[in-house]
Amino acid sequence: MTPDAGGWDRVKHVFQSAFEQSPDTRPAFLDAACGDDRSLRAEVESLLRAHEQAGSFAERPAIDGVTGRPLQRGDRLGPYEIVELVGAGGMGDVYRARDTKLGRDVAIKVLPPLFIADANRLARLEREARALASLSHPHILTVHDVGELDGRPYLVTEFVDGGTLKTWTRSDTGTWRHSVDLLAGVADGLAAAHAAGIVHRDVKPDNILVSTHGYAKLADFGLAKLFEVPAGATATDSEATRQTHLGMIVGTIAYMSPEQAAGKPADARSDIFSFGVVLYEVLSGRQPFAGASDLEVLQRVQHHTPDPLDGEIPPALRTVVEKALEKDPAERYQSMRDMVVDLRRSSRQTAETRAPAATRSRRWLAVAAAAIVLSAIGAAGLWRMRPATTAPRIRSIAVLPLQNLSRDPDQEFFSDGTTEALTSNLAQIHDLDVISRTSVMRYKGTSKTVPEIGRELGVDAIVAGTVQRVGGRVRITAQLIRASTDKHLWASEYERDAADVLKLEAEIARTIAQEIQAHLTPEETRRLASARSINPEAREAFLLGRYHQFKDNEADARQAIGYFQRAIRLQPNYAAAHAGLSLTSRFLQTRGFTQEEGAARTAALRAIELDPNLGEAHAAMAGLKFDDWDWTGAETEARQAFKLNDVHGETIYAGVLTITGRHAQAIAAAEHAAKVDPLSPLIQSDYGIALFFARKYEDALSQLKRALELEPRNYAAILMLGVTYGAMGKPQEALATLDRPEFRESPYIARAYALLGRRDDALRVLNGVVKRGGAFDLQQVAIAYFALGDKDRGFEWLTKAFDQRSGYVPWANVQPAFDGIRDDPRFKALVARLKLSD
């Protein structure tokens, strides 16, 4: 009964008051307000229920609903802000939108309106979306959200930049292999969905999105079902909706299974048929059941056997397609999984016989693009070409800077951090040489090709990929490419909780190691498996610290320290953050920016304690022990770091070996460091320095020149070049090398003058140096005086250098410049202080 006006006022009053109550207090309120008036209570409760169910009913003004006006830039649906309309089609309009909450791009598909009473269909769509999301399949378009806008359901999905298979088929001139590669992943996605009990019902090229990088994803699961005739519809309704239904399927009849065409229920085998149609079309460029009219198409779907695929298609592949297109579902593949297996097998059997050369140039050449490409070939690791047995083993690898897809330049440090983590994870595998971070960072945004980069870095393979951080999630794509042939060996896509990023990075490294059949020691395997969870905020602080750490100046170093400290506050057991703190504190200390001691040591100790297998922690400790002149301790730590392939640890290791006269080993370590960090000017000059002290002057010259090429202002390389020329008895070349503003008033050039017999010039420079004081290597003043024949002054300054532990003092015993005084008791006494024999 609709209450009369007076009754309505009462209903309204109680409803509005009840509405303001919380759901918990509502029943009690209604008890009190309605008393024994059952009809009042029923009426109010029914309105409350209606309110709960109403969703967005009538919320938007009528005219918007009537016109179905396209959403406009800036319009909002919940947290999503419309950017632009990217497509309109039978199943609704698709917009690109920005998820303002999570800061990512999404696609929003606004579907045609549903009956109000069909709210349960939306719930089913949501359930299916959730089931699919739990599969988290790389070839199924991820649905983030389902909602309703004025009776029009909408789906919020990941945004794929590209087109659909429909446009791809038209524009692509790829080979059959390319097509199979592209679709094998989709087939796998479909199989996974079937296994989860979800049937697509509308597999067609329109529903297969292909990114600009040639990566395919199946979209619109379950939408077809959404618009089917509702159960229990009245006669008139059913007529109207059958029309609707027919209207809907018409657009896709070319891909319908015979049973769908006959109006029978569709199961997973119907999807298999539709997928077969897609495969046929992509392979042959024509639809198997094309007809002049829709009726003819329907007729052909049910009765016509398609023309055989042409001779270029391998017979095994033809058989797969034919089996999928059997009219009788019982004759078809009974599961998509079986079809996937056959599809892959048919493609693999003939793999390598026909390289997809035609599409190669289009796909992979620019590395900037390659870095973000997820190869269709290796789609998600679901399909991969095993390195052919004849192909050379991959022994060296470079991880190119992963591209930041977050659109937020501030996230750059995050992708860089992942690049570095992958690098260092792989570097822990001793069987593999991994180019270090500083060397690969130069290729950020490069337009060089993979083979070019491979040659420059001297590696067998390249890892490229993308990183996207989306709120609490991280998505990483990675691919492995053989450098010499530019051939994709493997590719995969991962999405995880940001807290699990360390685990994910370790997993990717482990997978790559498996792909290239690198030998992992049990320890390495264990270590890659033991990555722990991490607080995403701590990781962020750490990466920011890392970003500032390598800038080589005080302000950045101090910022780095701040970030490392923050990371540690957030996650006290963060070993790498402790190591970073230690290294940066030591940097400030050795550069004289701070007198503060102890911080570097405490942090290094803590880092090692937390993670005894962290190369960097040992490198930090090795540096500190080196500063202590604790050669044994430094060597132990540096060797540990070296074992863990920490490149800085290696150079320290080379240093310890050099000062203790083990030159061959020192050269080997320095050479290895130079190999894995071929573009780091410092590491390259360190190798030159090891060669110099080994008295391999010619080798030292060419190595130092290489270091100088990388960085023309490489201070260490220039002075060591001058020193090397001096040691070679080529003072003229030494002078020419050092005749630069930064060395003109230095002890190095004074020595060159002395060796040339230009005594006055030498003394003038030396007097200036002594008078001005300041930061310079005191030992060099001594060396200049020795070159002038002034032993007393020389020992005076050498003693000062030892007292202050200045610069290269630890190298005194192997310093060629001291050859003339090596037997002098004063020298022996000084060198004894180094306690090198311990």
Place this chain on the structure above:
Amino acid sequence: MPRSLRVMDQTEGQTGAVSRLLKAWGGGDLQARDDLARVVYRELQRRAGAYLRRERPDHTLQPTALVHEAFMRLMGQDRVAWQNRAHFFAMAAQMMRRILIDHAREQQAAKRPGAGVKVTLDDRIGAVQPRECEFIALDRALDELTRIDPRQGQIVELRYFGGLSEQDIGEVLSISRATVTREWQTARAWLYRRMTAGPAGKNA
């Protein structure tokens, strides 16, 4: 009230007339109200029609702003007493309702099988969904609601058909915004229940 001399376009004559009509209506002149209604209807239909026929690909104008824009256009820069302004919006919302319902009826006639119109094989399934029916059902339900609660009926009209904000509605009806919200929630629940209850709605 003096007319602004700055309004010099072709609407000049009309704006003055509309102001006068509004004022006269405010003074109880029912003929003025009817005359005004015709003007407003024409103006709204001209503008809304462009949307309904999808003739405005540029989307420079928000459909929801139609009523406001009609007001601006018809009033020019005349100062209008708030009562008159309220009258205008109430009337414009009513006109919009009429325009939209008429449009829905036309659409329905064009789409219904049996109305002499062939249902084309159209893969735009939305095109044959009886969205228009729903509209007409809502219109009828709103009439029912207006009978038991005229103020709620008017709020729905202003908001749903007129596209006015709750704030504006509060001004038009001289009630607080909170009241508008409460009444709107109630009306919406009532309408939803009425429309989902089926032809013989259990509460009817």
